[in-house]
Amino acid sequence: MNLLIFILLPTLTAIGILLIPGAKSAKRVAGAGAFVQFVLAFALLYQYQLARAGGNRAQVLFEQQWTWFPAWNITCHIGVDGISVAMILLTTFIVLSGVLVSWNLQKMSREFYLLLILLSLGAYGFFISLDLFILFFFLEIAVIPKYLLIGVWGSGRKEYSANKLALMLMTGSALVLIGLLAVYFNAGPSRSFDLLQLSMTHIPLGLQKIFFPFLFIGFGFFAALFPLHTWVPDGHSSAPTAGSMFLAGISMKLGGYGCLRVATWLMPEAAEEYSSIIVVLSCIAILYGAFATMMQKDLKYINAYSSVSHCGFVLLGIGMLTQTAATGAVMQMVSHGLMTALFFAVIGMIYERSHTRMVSEMGGLMKSMPFICTSLFIAGLASLGLPGLSGFVAEVTVFMGSWENTNIFSRVATIVACLSIAVTAVYILRAIGQTAMGPLKKEAYTQVRDATWNEKLAAIILIGGIVMIGVAPFWLNHLIRSGAGPMIQRIAGK
Numbered sequence: 148m149n150l151l152i153f154i155l156l157p158t159l160t161a162i163g164i165l166l167i168p169g170a171k172s173a174k175r176v177a178g179a180g181a182f183v184q185f186v187l188a189f190a191l192l193y194q195y196q197l198a199r200a201g202g203n204r205a206q207v208l209f210e211q212q213w214t215w216f217p218a219w220n221i222t223c224h225i226g227v228d229g230i231s232v233a234m235i236l237l238t239t240f241i242v243l244s245g246v247l248v249s250w251n252l253q254k255m256s257r258e259f260y261l262l263l264i265l266l267s268l269g270a271y272g273f274f275i276s277l278d279l280f281i282l283f284f285f286l287e288i289a290v291i292p293k294y295l296l297i298g299v300w301g302s303g304r305k306e307y308s309a310n311k312l313a314l315m316l317m318t319g320s321a322l323v324l325i326g327l328l329a330v331y332f333n334a335g336p337s338r339s340f341d342l343l344q345l346s347m348t349h350i351p352l353g354l355q356k357i358f359f360p361f362l363f364i365g366f367g368f369f370a371a372l373f374p375l376h377t378w379v380p381d382g383h384s385s386a387p388t389a390g391s392m393f394l395a396g397i398s399m400k401l402g403g404y405g406c407l408r409v410a411t412w413l414m415p416e417a418a419e420e421y422s423s424i425i426v427v428l429s430c431i432a433i434l435y436g437a438f439a440t441m442m443q444k445d446l447k448y449i450n451a452y453s454s455v456s457h458c459g460f461v462l463l464g465i466g467m468l469t470q471t472a473a474t475g476a477v478m479q480m481v482s483h484g485l486m487t488a489l490f491f492a493v494i495g496m497i498y499e500r501s502h503t504r505m506v507s508e509m510g511g512l513m514k515s516m517p518f519i520c521t522s523l524f525i526a527g528l529a530s531l532g533l534p535g536l537s538g539f540v541a542e543v544t545v546f547m548g549s550w551e552n553t554n555i556f557s558r559v560a561t562i563v564a565c566l567s568i569a570v571t572a573v574y575i576l577r578a579i580g581q582t583a584m585g586p587l588k589k590e591a592y593t594q595v596r597d598a599t600w601n602e603k604l605a606a607i608i609l610i611g612g613i614v615m616i617g618v619a620p621f622w623l624n625h626l627i628r629s630g631a632g633p634m635i636q637r638i639a640g641k
Contacts, residue, residue: 148190148191148194148195148209149209149211150191150209150211150225150226150227150275151211151225152187153184153187153235153271153272153275154268154271154272154275156180156183156184156187157180157184157264157265157267157268157271158268159180160176160177160179160180160181160264161261161264161265161268163176163180164176164177164257164260164261164264165257165261170256170257173256173257173260173261174250174256174260176260177246177260177261177263177264178246178247178250180264181239181242181243181245181246181264181267182243184238184239184242184243184267185239185240185242185243187239188235188236188238188239189236191209191227191232191235192232192236192626194209195208195209195227195229195232195626196626199629206228206343206633207226207227207228207231207277207343208226208227208228209225209226209227210224210225210226210277211223211224211225211226212224212225212277215281219280219338219340220337220338220339220340220341221278221280221281221340222278222281222340222341223278223281224276224277224278224281224341224342224343225275225276225277226275226277227274227275229626229627229628229629230404230407230408230477230627231274231275232626233477233480233481233623233626233627234270234274234400234404234480234481235271235274235275236481237396237397237400237480237481237484237485237612238267238270238271238274238397240396240484240485240488240608240609240612241392241393241396241397241484241485241488241609242263242264242266242267243605243608244392244488244489244492244605244606244608244609245263245388245389245392245393245488245605246260246263246389247601247602247604247605247608248388248389248392248492248495248496248601248602248605249263249387249388249389250599250601251599251601252300254300255299255300258299259296259300259387259389262292262295262296263292263296263389263393265288265292266289266292266293266393266397266398267397268285268288269285269286269287269288269289269290269292270285270289270397270398270401271285272284272285272288273285273286273289273401273404274404276342277341277342277343278340278341278342279327279330279331279340279341279342279345279409280327280340281340282342282409283320283323283324283327286320286323286401286405287320289397289398289401290313290316290317290320291313293309293312293313293316293382293386293390293393293394293398294309294310294312294313295309296386296387296389296390296393297309297312297382297385297386297387297390298310300386300387300390301385301386301387301390302385302387303384303385304381304385305385307381307385308378308381308382308384308385308386309382309385311377311378311381311382312378312381312382315368315375315377315378316368316369316378318368319364319365319366319367319368319369319375319402320365320368321365322361322362322364322365322368323361323362323365323366323405323409324365325358325361325365326358326359326361326362326365326409326410327340327362327409329354329357329358329361330345330350330358330362330413333350333351333354334348334350342408342409342413345413346412346413350413350414352416352417352420355414355416355417355420356417356420358414358417359410359414359417359418359420359421360421362405362406362409362410362413362414363406363410363411363418363421363425365405366401366402366403366404366405366406366409366410367402367406367462368402369398369399369401369402369403369405370399370400370401370402370403370405370406370458370461370462371399371402371432371454371455371458371459372402372428372432372462373428373429373431373432373435373455373459376432376436376455379394379399379451379452379454379455380448380451380452380455382394382451383395383447383448383450383451383454383491384445384447384448384451387495388491388492388494388495388496388498391447391450391491391494391495392487392488392491392492395450395451395454395483395484395487395488395491396483396484396485396487396488396491397484399454399458399483400480400484403458403461403462403465403476403480404480406462406465407465407473407476407477411465411468418468419468422466422467422468423466423556425462425463425465425466426463426466426467426556426557426560427560428462429459429460429462429463429466429560429564430459430463430560430563430564431459432455432456432458432459432462433456433459433460433463433563433564433567434456434563434564434566434567434570435455435456436452436453436454436455436456436457436459437453437456437567437570437571437574438570439452439455440452440453440456440570440571440574441570441573441574443574444505444506444507445504445505445506446494446497446498446504446505446506446578446582447491447494447504449506449574449578450487450490450491450494453487453530453571453574453575454483454487456567456571457479457483457487457530457538458483459564460475460476460479460483460541460542460545460564461476461479461480461483462476463476463545463549463560463564464476464477464479464544464545464548464549467545467548467549467551467552467557468552469548469549469551469552470548470628471544471547471548471551472544472545472547472548472549472551473548474544474548474624474627474628475541475542475543475544475545475546475547475548476545477627478537478540478541478544478545478616478620478623478624478627479541479542479544479545481537481541481616481623482529482537482538482540482541482613482616483538483541485529485537485609485612485613485616486526486529486530486536486537486538486609486613487526487530488609489522489525489526489529489606489609489610489613490523490526490527490530492522492602492605492606492609493519493522493523493526493606496516496519496598496602497509497512497516497519497523497582500516500595500596501589501592501595506578506581506582507581508588508589509581509582509588510581510582510584510585510586510587510588511583511584511585511586511587511588511592512582512583512587512592513583513584514587514592514593515587515592515593515594515595515597516595516596516597516598517597518597518598518603518606519597519598519602519606520579520582520583522598522606522610523579523582523583524579524583525610525613527575527576527578527579528575529613529617530571530575531568531571531572531575531576532568532571534617535614535617535618536613536614536616536617537612537613537614537616537617537620538613538617539617540616540617540620541616542568544624545564546561546564546565549561549564
């Protein structure tokens with residue numbers, strides 16, 4: 148399969164949105180483009196698995212490479228392994244559902260859809276790039292649209308939130324750039340940004356110790372690494388519904404992917420040196436996020452702080468440096484992306500009808516909005532790790548992989564992380580119970596309508612992904628292991 152289609156299609160979709168007259172036409176173009184991306188992602192999955200079943204054991208598949216700037220040895224090098232395919236699938240789920248949830252948007256809808264498509268372009272380019280310079284380029288493409296989405300279409304302290312998000316993520320990007328340049332200038336006489344070539348180059352341990360923090364912390368800004376997570380609650384709570392879905396579902400995964408694919412893979416010895424610090428910060432994020440969520444009264448803040456906790460499991464899996472834990476980290480990225488996108492989509496539906504996000508002002512909404520509240524329950528139950536849904540599979544895989552480390556420190560950290568499950572159950576069940584169950588608190592709630600066709604379709608798409616992983620997780624586990632096994636084994640020192 149030609150991976151350039153994942154660059155060309157969003158680009159053509161964006162051009163179509165700009166050129167075709169009429170807001171309704173722009174909406175249809177965005178929807179059609181998102182749907183074609185969705186179909187192509189499954190075609191990619193099928194062809195990838197077909198190639199693996201046929202005996203192709205190459206580290207990356209569908210590889211293409213062209214020289215772009217020979218003076219600096221920068222190439223347009225693209226390809227995918229199992230992790231990349233999983234991330235592309237996640238992106239298409241959220242792009243399509245995000246467009247559907249925003250189907251009836253009135254304010255500057257053409258520009259809104261354009262920014263959503265540009266976000267998808269940045270994500271696709273980031274996940275398929277095998278040249279670090281091009282990877283960084285697409286990472287930056289995925290930052291600016293977030294600022295505009297919050298600043299123009301957001302709510303509450305949207306200007307403050309947009310500025311805070313942009314400044315913090317740009318700081319992370321600056322650290323990443325320093326780390327990438329350090330890798331480039333210490334890659335030997337040939338000096339290369341090529342990820343595969345660099346993975347076969349040994350960087351001296353002293354330099355690894357210096358520059359690994361730049362890469363890991365830089366990507367950690369995106370992945371809500373404690374204490375660099377503070378943009379998450381403000382950004383998520385102020386963003387429009389689709390913007391929140393993209394921020395939590397895709398943007399935070401760019402950070403986790405970068406921590407694993409770039410920082411840890413290229414500097415495995417430094418990763419081992421710093422692993423205890425990563426594990427400690429991850430456990431703090433898991434527990435801090437969970438307890439902070441218990442204090443929230445706003446549904447968006449509840450989901451935002453819970454995202455800090457759930458993304459802690461991603462970094463915990465990476466920090467444990469075992470194959471099973473790293474596989475669980477990737478599964479958690481996919482699972483959290485789907486369930487948090489569903490959560491934000493449902494919160495947006497509720498807010499549009501009730502004009503409030505405060506849990507104390509809601510109650511009995513199941514009577515007037517049965518589909519929306521059922522989707523809220525599914526999102527909540529996936530978040531607390533109910534068996535049969537994606538959250539359970541991903542978190543258990545991280546726990547099992549963490550327990551493979553036999554030292555006392557890792558065992559204690561695993562137990563501490565497991566304790567968050569009880570806290571998560573408390574805030575999830577309390578929030579969804581007070582929102583959906585009991586008597587109606589306001590007479591006006593009897594007149595609200597349930598989900599529209601586009602909202603139902605968006606929710607069904609996300610629920611389908613959550614259930615598909617929860618009931619039959621082996622396809623995703625096999626996808627990740629078959630493509631990323633060599634990388635994870637190098638990280639684990641095997």
